Amino acid sequence: MLPAARSALDDLMAGNLRFRTGNPNHRTYALEHLEDLANGQKPIAAVVACMDSRVAPEIVFDQPLGSIFVARVPGNVASDSAKWMLELAVGEMHVPLVMVVGHTGCLAIGQLLDGDKGGPGGALRQEIQFAVFEAKSRNPADLYREAVIQNAKHTVEKLKRDSLAVYQAIENKQCEIVSALYEMKTGEVHLV
Numbered sequence: 001m002l003p004a005a006r007s008a009l010d011d012l013m014a015g016n017l018r019f020r021t022g023n024p025n026h027r028t029y030a031l032e033h034l035e036d037l038a039n040g041q042k043p044i045a046a047v048v049a050c051m052d053s054r055v056a057p058e059i060v061f062d063q064p065l066g067s068i069f070v071a072r073v074p075g076n077v078a079s080d081s082a083k084w085m086l087e088l089a090v091g092e093m094h095v096p097l098v099m100v101v102g103h104t105g106c107l108a109i110g111q112l113l114d115g116d117k118g119g120p121g122g123a124l125r126q127e128i129q130f131a132v133f134e135a136k137s138r139n140p141a142d143l144y145r146e147a148v149i150q151n152a153k154h155t156v157e158k159l160k161r162d163s164l165a166v167y168q169a170i171e172n173k174q175c176e177i178v179s180a181l182y183e184m185k186t187g188e189v190h191l192v
């Protein structure tokens with residue numbers, strides 16, 4: 001892994017350990033600190049996560065303001081807004097790490113597993129359908145969990161193809177993109 005990406009990943013995982021062991025950093029934001037932040041940012045990573053109320057990346061990774069870009073969309077799919085975020089985060093601000101985080105108990109994926117009845121989201125729902133098919137073909141003991149994992153991986157592949165900023169940064173060895181799973185019951189994030 002690229003050293004800068006490794007370092008960013010280590011920071012996120014260290015933050016996740018603090019979060020899930022009940023030792024998050026206690027932070028206050030003094031006016032001078034806010035003024036510093038207003039003058040610029042140097043985030044370490046960009047995270048694509050689900051909009052689920054229980055999966056806020058800044059909290060789960062115990063990161064302060066100015067540390068991570070976040071795009072949140074149902075089922076952490078490769079939405080236009082996620083791609084736009086990456087154009088800014090990777091293309092403009094040169095973060096070395098992109099992480100797509102799926103999570104156990106994802107409502108959006110559960111809906112597709114129960115049979116897609118259509119609705120808002122359109123083509124983005126179909127992206128999850130790919131993961132559902134892939135998961136079913138693997139015949140896992142836990143289909144729901146497997147679908148979440150396949151979906152995070154699918155989003156990574158999709159972003160590598162469809163985000164010019166991500167594609168170029170990977171080609172130029174300036175960035176890496178990884179898929180991860182957030183275990184709702186323990187708070188643990190691990191790569192998948």
Ligand SMILES: [Zn+2]
Pocket residue numbers: 050051052074075076103105106107108109
């Ligand atoms: Zn979800």
